[in-house]
Amino acid sequence: MGKIIVNNNVTLDGVMQAPARPDEDQRDGFPYGGWAVPYADATAAELMAQGAATNGALLLGRRTYEDFYNVWPKRTDGNPFTPVLNATQKYVASTTLKEPLPWENSTLLKGDAVEAVAKLREQMEKDIVILGSGNLIQSLMRRNLIDRYVLLIHPLVLGTGRRLFPDGAPYATLRLVSTVTTPIGVVIATYQPAEPTPA
Numbered sequence: 001m002g003k004i005i006v007n008n009n010v011t012l013d014g015v016m017q018a019p020a021r022p023d024e025d026q027r028d029g030f031p032y033g034g035w036a037v038p039y040a041d042a043t044a045a046e047l048m049a050q051g052a053a054t055n056g057a058l059l060l061g062r063r064t065y066e067d068f069y070n071v072w073p074k075r076t077d078g079n080p081f082t083p084v085l086n087a088t089q090k091y092v093a094s095t096t097l098k099e100p101l102p103w104e105n106s107t108l109l110k111g112d113a114v115e116a117v118a119k120l121r122e123q124m125e126k127d128i129v130i131l132g133s134g135n136l137i138q139s140l141m142r143r144n145l146i147d148r149y150v151l152l153i154h155p156l157v158l159g160t161g162r163r164l165f166p167d168g169a170p171y172a173t174l175r176l177v178s179t180v181t182t183p184i185g186v187v188i189a190t191y192q193p194a195e196p197t198p199a
Contacts, residue, residue: 056126
């Protein structure tokens, strides 16, 4: 059985919205898009690459999938991420998208997304990584389907924006497994659920 791993950038106040680009996610008038870019460095990139070697697939919500598709396949600047993302199997949770999905190696999950992810987790031998996809993460947390959180915690407080764990998020107790601090001050913290939480 594979593990479901959340891998996300967050600020000290828990914001996960639009870390990569100014136009990435402007919902609710969010003015700080691209906030994680100044903190990118080789340490974080190397750790993420090591993790990617053991991953079998990506799991994405509709908004994150469409955003990634609109950016990464079009990048032909020789960056190492485009060929990896293109080749990786991508599972998409959405009630509005229809097959065939436009990005190669993409599969739309059928029926109830949480049930479909539970079955996928049982079938997979390698790990499944969730990037972005805050609403999907909340749904999976309620069913105790997240096995690990890898959070890149940035030394930054925005005071506004969509958070990874918003008000009303499911209760969870987590155990710190490891930490790495990058030279620029990003703490890469890995957590596992300490115990099953009430569904």
